[in-house]
């Protein structure tokens with residue numbers, strides 16, 4: 299199984315929901331540094347779809363938390379652990395890394411909203427939550443499930459997966475939409491990295507077309 303890391307604030311956790319529960323006096327006292335309010339991390343609600351997504355992905359990935367706690371908020375570490383246990387039970391037990399240096403953790407995927415604290419230099423693939431490509435949990439889950447098709451060494455395993463017709467159709471539509479975005483980018487730049495992404499996307503789309511049972515060769519990318 300591939301290693302998947304989750305950021306917390308702005309990814310699993312709705313930071314604003316915690317702020318909304320603070321009194322006006324506390325908000326004023328901690329203005330500009332609300333993440334330092336004692337206990338604020340225990341007040342936050344999950345992001346929409348986060349719980350379901352984590353549960354779905356847990357069947358396909360080796361999962362860890364990779365989060366940062368504000369340096370000056372001494373209860374943030376324990377609040378975060380309590381939050382995880384409250385929402386996920388033992389799913390992340392002894393699988394939590396709290397650090398300002400996410401780039402030093404070795405994994406395959408990191409779902410993180412911001413580039414800060416080493417996220418943009420993560421050695422695996424950084425999935426930027428909230429970006430145009432990955433706006434919400436629905437898209438992130440769809441992408442990560444489609445990625446698992448590349449993780450298996452033989453195609454027989456793919457056929458044994460429980461893949462619904464709807465999921466296949468939605469995934470192919472998503473991949474097509476992403477290809478359009480990349481093609482539009484090609485009008486302004488044609489860097490090697492972009493070329494590589496287009497190639498990978500073409501392979502992935504072809505694989506999903508195989509799964510869908512597509513017969514027409516014209517639907518496939520010529521690689």
Ligand SMILES: [Mg+2]
Nearest residue numbers: 305307308411
């Ligand atoms: Mg974050």
